[in-house]
Amino acid sequence: MNIFQQKREKWLEKWLEAxxxxxxxxxxxxxxxTKDAFSNPVGATLKTGLTMLYDALAAPNFDPDAAxxxxxxxVKLRSVQExxxxxxxxxxYELKTIMHSGAESPPxxxxxxxxxxxxxxxxxxxxxxxxxxxxxxxxxSQARDNVRQLLIKKDxxxxxPEIDPELAK
Amino acid sequence: xxDTPKPEELIxxxxxxxxxxxxxxxxxxxxxxxxxxxTKKKNLEYLSMPTTTVxxxxxxxEEWPLPDNWQQIVHDGFKDLLGKYRSLKIFMDTCVRCGxxxxxxxxxxxxxxxxxxxxxxxxxxxxxxxxxFTRVGKILKKIAGARPLTKEVIKEWFxxxxxxxxxxxxxxxxxxxxxxxxxxxxxxxxxxLLGLNINWILEPAANCFxxxxxxxxxxHAFKExxxxxxxxxxxxxxxxxxxxxxxxxxxILFITPSGDAFADPGTYAMMGYIMLFEHIGLDYTLSTYxxxxxxxxxxxxxxxxxxxxxxxxxxxxxxxxxxxxGGECGHMWRVIHQYMDTMNGPVDFxxxxxxxxxxxxxxxxxxxxxxxxxxxxxxxxxxxxxKLDPGRNDMYKVTYHDSCNPARAMGxxxxxxxxxxxxxNQFYEMPENTIxxxxxxxxxxxxxxTEEIMELRLRGGLPRANAVRYVHEKFGVNMLSCVCAIDRxxxxxxxxxxxxxxxxxxxxxxxxxxxxxDGEIERxxxxxxxPLTDETEVExxx
Numbered sequence: 001m002n003i004f005q006q007k008r009e010k011w012l013e014k015w016l017e018a019x020x021x022x023x024x025x026x027x028x029x030x031x032x033x034t035k036d037a038f039s040n041p042v043g044a045t046l047k048t049g050l051t052m053l054y055d056a057l058a059a060p061n062f063d064p065d066a067a068x069x070x071x072x073x074x075v076k077l078r079s080v081q082e083x084x085x086x087x088x089x090x091x092x093y094e095l096k097t098i099m100h101s102g103a104e105s106p107p108x109x110x111x112x113x114x115x116x117x118x119x120x121x122x123x124x125x126x127x128x129x130x131x132x133x134x135x136x137x138x139x140x141s142q143a144r145d146n147v148r149q150l151l152i153k154k155d156x157x158x159x160x161p162e163i164d165p166e167l168a169k
Numbered sequence: 170x171x172d173t174p175k176p177e178e179l180i181x182x183x184x185x186x187x188x189x190x191x192x193x194x195x196x197x198x199x200x201x202x203x204x205x206x207x208t209k210k211k212n213l214e215y216l217s218m219p220t221t222t223v224x225x226x227x228x229x230x231e232e233w234p235l236p237d238n239w240q241q242i243v244h245d246g247f248k249d250l251l252g253k254y255r256s257l258k259i260f261m262d263t264c265v266r267c268g269x270x271x272x273x274x275x276x277x278x279x280x281x282x283x284x285x286x287x288x289x290x291x292x293x294x295x296x297x298x299x300x301x302f303t304r305v306g307k308i309l310k311k312i313a314g315a316r317p318l319t320k321e322v323i324k325e326w327f328x329x330x331x332x333x334x335x336x337x338x339x340x341x342x343x344x345x346x347x348x349x350x351x352x353x354x355x356x357x358x359x360x361x362l363l364g365l366n367i368n369w370i371l372e373p374a375a376n377c378f379x380x381x382x383x384x385x386x387x388x389h390a391f392k393e394x395x396x397x398x399x400x401x402x403x404x405x406x407x408x409x410x411x412x413x414x415x416x417x418x419x420x421i422l423f424i425t426p427s428g429d430a431f432a433d434p435g436t437y438a439m440m441g442y443i444m445l446f447e448h449i450g451l452d453y454t455l456s457t458y459x460x461x462x463x464x465x466x467x468x469x470x471x472x473x474x475x476x477x478x479x480x481x482x483x484x485x486x487x488x489x490x491x492x493x494x495g496g497e498c499g500h501m502w503r504v505i506h507q508y509m510d511t512m513n514g515p516v517d518f519x520x521x522x523x524x525x526x527x528x529x530x531x532x533x534x535x536x537x538x539x540x541x542x543x544x545x546x547x548x549x550x551x552x553x554x555x556k557l558d559p560g561r562n563d564m565y566k567v568t569y570h571d572s573c574n575p576a577r578a579m580g581x582x583x584x585x586x587x588x589x590x591x592x593x594n595q596f597y598e599m600p601e602n603t604i605x606x607x608x609x610x611x612x613x614x615x616x617x618x619t620e621e622i623m624e625l626r627l628r629g630g631l632p633r634a635n636a637v638r639y640v641h642e643k644f645g646v647n648m649l650s651c652v653c654a655i656d657r658x659x660x661x662x663x664x665x666x667x668x669x670x671x672x673x674x675x676x677x678x679x680x681x682x683x684x685x686x687d688g689e690i691e692r693x694x695x696x697x698x699x700p701l702t703d704e705t706e707v708e709x710x711x
Contacts (some may be wrong), residue, residue: 041632
């Protein structure tokens with residue numbers, strides 16, 4: 001059993017604790033303790049996501065796809081909550097301090113996980129921005145479609161017709 | 170060389186933890202993206218409502234454009250409301266802060282902001298009530314949970330009472346039956362006394378007051394829109410339908426939200442209604458004046474709600490119809506079912522609604538003269554009056570979102586399900602604690618369906634989306650049906666963000682697809698002009 005398996009429960013618990021502490025204390029209590037996933041989707045998403053992410057990071061052979069799969073729902077959630085980008089994603093780096101906080105250089109196996117953490121941080125940036133892009137486009141399309149559909153239907157504007165490929169020949 | 174800080178040193182400078190100040194001292198974040206745009210002054214003027222002191226302003230401004238005597242206005246307004254509504258006084262006095270409601274709000278569940286706990290949101294108002302209207306509050310002040318009305322309190326009200334969709338999920342759990350939605354309604358009414366309302370509510374209300382519907386569609390345009398749908402129906406079914414408008418002497422007046430006339434996917438539900446009425450030979454008419462079922466007065470003030478509601482009944486009386494059939498709308502039904510009787514009732518026209526095809530008498534609509542379309546269609550199906558081919562909806566695996574108002578304000582649970590199970594072969598329920606009276610809001614009700622607060626809507630809609638994702642993953646659900654126009658506008662972006670594989674439709678779109686009309690041609694597409702046959706099969710045939 002390696003150090004990551006030995007300390008899994010303790011480190012994971014601390015990591016979750018760090019993540020939940022980004023919410024006001026009453027809410028953190030609710031997110032942490034309410035078991036039903038439908039009554040508490042935030043808590044359920046964060047717990048499942050972080051557990052999967054920990055296992056992906058600590059696996060003997062690192063699989064970036066598995067890490068991404070675990071990260072996606074967590075980042076999706078944090079992207080719409082009231083955080084600055086740094087606060088939304090800062091929890092990822094917290095795992096480093098949890099795994100090794102001393103002044104001396106960490107052992108090789110932990111250094112390896114540290115570099116994986118750096119990698120998923122970059123991954124998280126990409127995911128976060130993708131989510132923001134979806135949000136901006138949802139905003140823009142709502143503003144545009146509100147009137148556009150009406151204009152089209154009323155024949156006040158017309159769209160370019162579909163060109164029949166046979167006729168175009 | 171400059172020392173590059175290590176990541177752990179960097180994150181030490183980022184404070185993740187939220188402030189641990191008491192709620193009274195925690196200032197809300199009023200930065201762009203966190204508030205709805207305030208209303209334009211002209212909307213207020215058109216509706217003869219109090220206005221702010223300037224034309225253009227932003228909630229992000231330090232100084233808000235309030236009249237000099239704003240405190241007195243709110244105090245007097247509050248006093249007036251307490252005298253008018255015994256229920257408000259009870260709601261202000263009886264809460265024992267048991268916390269049963271605290272974790273039931275979709276905004277709290279999605280945001281984790283304690284002021285979105287219904288108990289605390291109501292406390293924003295209650296604290297001022299104690300200060301101004303109770304002896305114990307006047308004497309003991311803060312100790313008794315009282316706080317004076319300051320400009321900061323007004324800003325807080327504006328932030329959080331426009332962060333409540335009046336969905337009433339919290340009220341289901343309150344042991345005292347406190348209707349927190351009504352607390353929000355009262356707070357918004359007080360804010361309106363200072364001209365503080367949002368454009369997404371006031372503009373539709375003003376439009377409705379002038380042209381009869383939220384978007385300001387004029388009578389001739391409304392008629393042309395419906396005729397446009399009839400052209401589509403003819404192309405799909407071969408049946409030419411010519412609905413009547415403003416026809417005096419029709420048996421029934423049909424009123425639906427104007428969203429069904431101009432915004433997809435509501436337009437397909439509209440096609441479904443028209444096809445159904447044609448098929449059963451209903452003697453009905455549409456009105457180009459009462460061309461809106463929605464009532465944004467509900468989100469403004471009781472007076473505005475009354476004025477907008479009265480229009481539907483005035484039109485029904487003018488046309489001389491026996492009763493009104495209402496389309497798939499959300500809050501319209503709360504107004505009809507809970508407030509209309511005491512505002513404009515009892516009605517002075519028509520008869521107790523009777524389904525002319527089945528003979529069913531809708532005694533539940535005795536005093537309102539208004540029947541919900543799914544009650545009507547479920548009754549037709551129950552009496553085998555419709556020929557249906559549910560196979561035409563086989564491309565869809567359907568679930569049903571109980572829209573908050575029809576569910577919690579009128580107890581409409583089984584009728585839509587009865588219809589859905591008859592018109593589609595694949596229907597799956599979401600988990601029990603997310604449907605029926607426990608349904609989760611779309612996150613955009615009560616006038617919050619505006620693009621500038623998209624993130625807030627997405628986090629508020631998370632509990633609903635999460636349940637949809639579950640049935641999508643478990644059963645392959647790809648269609649979320651509902652009976653509310655706001656849902657049909659709000660759920661598509663919510664799905665696109667959280668569960669992009671799931672689309673949104675009205676129940677009567679599926680009825681229109683399945684309905685086998687007399688003399689129709691063989692259908693090759695559904696109402697969205699999507700081929701009925703699976704694309705792969707078409708390719709295989711070729």
